[in-house]
Amino acid sequence: MLTRAAMRVASRGASAAALTPARHMSGATTGLLGGNNAVGDIFTPTEDHKQLREMVRAFTKAEVEPQALEHHRDEKFNLPLFRKLGDLGLLGITADPNHGGSGMDATAAVIAHEELSASDPSFCLSYLAHSMLFVNNLSVNGTEDQKARILPSACAGQTIGGMCMSEPGAGTDVMGMSTRATRDGDDYVINGAKMWITNGAVSDTELGDHFVVYARTGDKGGASDLSLFLVEKGMPGFSLGQRIKDKCGMRASYTAELVFEDVRVPAATHLVGGPDREGKAVLSMMRNLELERLTLAAMSLGIARRSIEAMNAYARDRKAFGSSLNRFGQIQRLIADSYAEYAAGKAYVYATASALGLDSAGNRVDSDGVKLYCAAMAKNVADRAMQTMGGYGYCGEYRVEQLWRDAKLLEIGGGTNEAHQKNMARDLSHVETLP
Amino acid sequence: MRVFVGVKRAVDYAAKVRIQADKKAVDISNVKMAINPFCEIAVEEAVRLKEKKVAEEVVAVSIGPKQAQEVIRQALAMGADRGIHVTTDMRVDQELQPLAVAKIMAALTGEHDPSAWLLGKQAIDDDSNQVAQMLAGLLDWPQATFASEVEVSEDKKSATVTREIDGGLQTIEVPLPAVISADLRLNEPRYATLPNIMKAKKKKIDTVDAASLGVDLAGQIEVLEVSEPATREAGSKVEDVDALLAKLKADGLL
Numbered sequence: 095m096l097t098r099a100a101m102r103v104a105s106r107g108a109s110a111a112a113l114t115p116a117r118h119m120s121g122a123t124t125g126l127l128g129g130n131n132a133v134g135d136i137f138t139p140t141e142d143h144k145q146l147r148e149m150v151r152a153f154t155k156a157e158v159e160p161q162a163l164e165h166h167r168d169e170k171f172n173l174p175l176f177r178k179l180g181d182l183g184l185l186g187i188t189a190d191p192n193h194g195g196s197g198m199d200a201t202a203a204v205i206a207h208e209e210l211s212a213s214d215p216s217f218c219l220s221y222l223a224h225s226m227l228f229v230n231n232l233s234v235n236g237t238e239d240q241k242a243r244i245l246p247s248a249c250a251g252q253t254i255g256g257m258c259m260s261e262p263g264a265g266t267d268v269m270g271m272s273t274r275a276t277r278d279g280d281d282y283v284i285n286g287a288k289m290w291i292t293n294g295a296v297s298d299t300e301l302g303d304h305f306v307v308y309a310r311t312g313d314k315g316g317a318s319d320l321s322l323f324l325v326e327k328g329m330p331g332f333s334l335g336q337r338i339k340d341k342c343g344m345r346a347s348y349t350a351e352l353v354f355e356d357v358r359v360p361a362a363t364h365l366v367g368g369p370d371r372e373g374k375a376v377l378s379m380m381r382n383l384e385l386e387r388l389t390l391a392a393m394s395l396g397i398a399r400r401s402i403e404a405m406n407a408y409a410r411d412r413k414a415f416g417s418s419l420n421r422f423g424q425i426q427r428l429i430a431d432s433y434a435e436y437a438a439g440k441a442y443v444y445a446t447a448s449a450l451g452l453d454s455a456g457n458r459v460d461s462d463g464v465k466l467y468c469a470a471m472a473k474n475v476a477d478r479a480m481q482t483m484g485g486y487g488y489c490g491e492y493r494v495e496q497l498w499r500d501a502k503l504l505e506i507g508g509g510t511n512e513a514h515q516k517n518m519a520r521d522l523s524h525v526e527t528l529p
Numbered sequence: 530m531r532v533f534v535g536v537k538r539a540v541d542y543a544a545k546v547r548i549q550a551d552k553k554a555v556d557i558s559n560v561k562m563a564i565n566p567f568c569e570i571a572v573e574e575a576v577r578l579k580e581k582k583v584a585e586e587v588v589a590v591s592i593g594p595k596q597a598q599e600v601i602r603q604a605l606a607m608g609a610d611r612g613i614h615v616t617t618d619m620r621v622d623q624e625l626q627p628l629a630v631a632k633i634m635a636a637l638t639g640e641h642d643p644s645a646w647l648l649g650k651q652a653i654d655d656d657s658n659q660v661a662q663m664l665a666g667l668l669d670w671p672q673a674t675f676a677s678e679v680e681v682s683e684d685k686k687s688a689t690v691t692r693e694i695d696g697g698l699q700t701i702e703v704p705l706p707a708v709i710s711a712d713l714r715l716n717e718p719r720y721a722t723l724p725n726i727m728k729a730k731k732k733k734i735d736t737v738d739a740a741s742l743g744v745d746l747a748g749q750i751e752v753l754e755v756s757e758p759a760t761r762e763a764g765s766k767v768e769d770v771d772a773l774l775a776k777l778k779a780d781g782l783l
């Protein structure tokens with residue numbers, strides 16, 4: 095295998111040799127999104143963001159890309175590679191620096207997700223579930239003790255975490271969840287099942303290490319019914335129901351059903367945020383959903399970017415009827431529409447990221463909006479890439495086939511399109527004029 | 530021992546370059562720039578020397594415009610201790626030429642007293658491969674170029690360097706101080722991790738105006754014209770071997 099540096103030196107030579115004549119180069123840099131990514135633009139607010147992007151991009155190219163196809167085909171989660179994200183400081187990217195985190199902002203999280211997804215969205219989904227849904231959730235909502243006990247190993251990649259909200263019988267209708275935590279002396283006793291839990295398993299038989307779990311602690315029929323618990327592998331009664339296989343996409347990310355049978359957790363230590371947080375989980379849920387949706391939208395950007403690169407190169411190099419494919423109007427439309435939609439989505443995502451505080455709720459219109467727009471955008475762009483590439487595009491080796499499959503999840507996970515539309519229309523109904 | 534490492538900001542390896550309309554240079558106005566890959570290898574080696582407790586201090590030096598600080602920051606995030614930014618507005622891919630760079634480095638050497646300079650063997654913009662050799666000449670230090678392995682002796686008075694030469698590998702011993710230039714296979718540079726990117730922000734970068742060092746910065750070489758590599762003409766197909774031979778003969782190639 096070529097070393098990373100060798101790859102760079104080699105491809106530098108190759109690209110110099112492949113210099114295209116000037117007339118083809120006139121549009122080669124793409125204003126806002128191309129060129130230098132100057133520090134100070136919305137994609138790169140600070141020098142730290144620039145270095146972060148360069149680091150994740152180099153890592154993705156050298157280590158994520160080469161394993162993606164095989165893990166996608168075999169439905170295998172790459173745990174050793176995942177742990178390496180810990181060495182890079184990415185697993186705790188937004189987490190409290192006093193507990194092993196890197197203390198960066200929502201824009202940094204977007205950068206990491208965009209870059210990883212350009213090679214392997216399903217690997218990135220596991221990253222998202224761990225870093226955003228578990229680590230960031232605990233960092234924002236947990237007590238100092240909980241953070242000190244759990245975050246250092248989770249940030250280092252020694253342990254794997256996830257978030258349990260959905261159930262076999264309740265997804266979009268979150269408040270309809272039936273998993274229940276009943277107070278019994280100093281403990282809560284949890285019963286129920288959670289479904290579709292990313293990182294719920296790390297193999298066919300083994301649970302992930304820790305989870306934040308939403309459960310019902312009341313029946314008033316409102317926000318005060320839900321509480322958030324920490325549940326850990328090894329607790330009696332907590333088990334792996336099944337690893338869910340044969341997903342359409344996100345195949346290298348493990349999804350599981352988790353079962354809770356009289357799982358006893360101490361109230362003093364395992365109610366996230368402290369013993370007085372019973373019935374107060376909806377705020378944590380709202381805060382975390384915003385970041386989840388934003389970073390899922392960021393994954394769309396990586397998928398779209400990679401798809402456009404693939405179709406653009408293919409349409410330039412592939413000849414039919416005596417000219418390049420990109421001379422045909424129908425193909426030009428696929429490429430140009432894709433680029434414009436990608437650029438619009440990217441601007442929307444980064445603008446939303448810059449306004450999103452990690453510990454505040456209140457950006458719901460836009461955190462739903464970016465995902466609603468970008469998920470469909472990525473799915474359409476991947477589809478156009480496949481269309482442009484014909485039979486080759488339909489086969490795994492050319493990589494857009496995986497992107498096409500993975501993109502669809504973004505219209506379902508973290509909230510369906512319809513859920514976003516419902517939320518947004520409700521929030522917008524209070525608005526008279528738009529800024 | 531104190532190790533100085535040169536880090537050049539060059540056009541990114543993956544960037545597509547085009548030529549300025551006046552054909553006097555490559556257009557770098559909106560091109561992605563990055564640390565020269567060979568310099569990155571040199572930084573990695575210096576940091577490893579520090580981790581092995583051979584070096585006490587690693588200083589990253591870059592010569593160039595304001596943005597050269599970016600590659601110094603990267604070296605700091607990889608583990609260098611501090612930086613020196615020698616400022617100039619001259620284009621480092623062609624106006625500021627190897628001899629002037631070597632003179633600047635020689636001037637810094639007098640002031641800071643490093644035990645070694647670790648440099649990339651060449652930069653991927655001008656591909657000159659001259660600075661290490663010239664610097665050694667100016668300082669009258671031994672040089673160990675194209676290093677693929679560097680081992681410093683226990684007393685830190687010499688280094689054993691394996692060099693990649695045309696015929697294979699050559700191992701030499703050089704007394705320190707010396708100039709060492711890094712070849713591709715010397716090491717695999719680490720990633721600048723997020724915690725180290727954050728730590729690097731607290732490290733110091735001193736700034737020195739190149740013009741204040743009392744060296745002649747003028748170029749020795751004038752660029753007359755920069756042109757793109759010739760594009761490859763389309764090939765043609767022949768029916769069989771006989772036709773191939775006939776064609777090669779007809780074209781005077783056989």
Ligand SMILES: Cc1cc2nc3c(=O)[nH]c(=O)nc-3n(C[C@H](O)[C@H](O)[C@H](O)COP(=O)(O)OP(=O)(O)OC[C@H]3O[C@@H](n4cnc5c(N)ncnc54)[C@H](O)[C@@H]3O)c2cc1C
Pocket residue numbers: 223256257258259260263264265266267289290291292293341344349503506507508509510511512513516
């Ligand atoms: C690969 C994968 C990973 C996941 N990871 C996690 C995870 O880590 N943690 C977690 O908690 N969950 C996870 N999920 C679950 C995901 O969030 C849910 O699938 C999603 O919220 C939808 O819920 P559901 O599947 O129950 O569908 P339902 O809610 O049953 O929806 C079915 C259909 O009905 C529509 N619908 C429902 N209500 C309405 C309405 N009021 N108006 C109009 N249409 C409506 C929906 O939009 C959808 O089209 C994951 C899912 C997948 C597939």
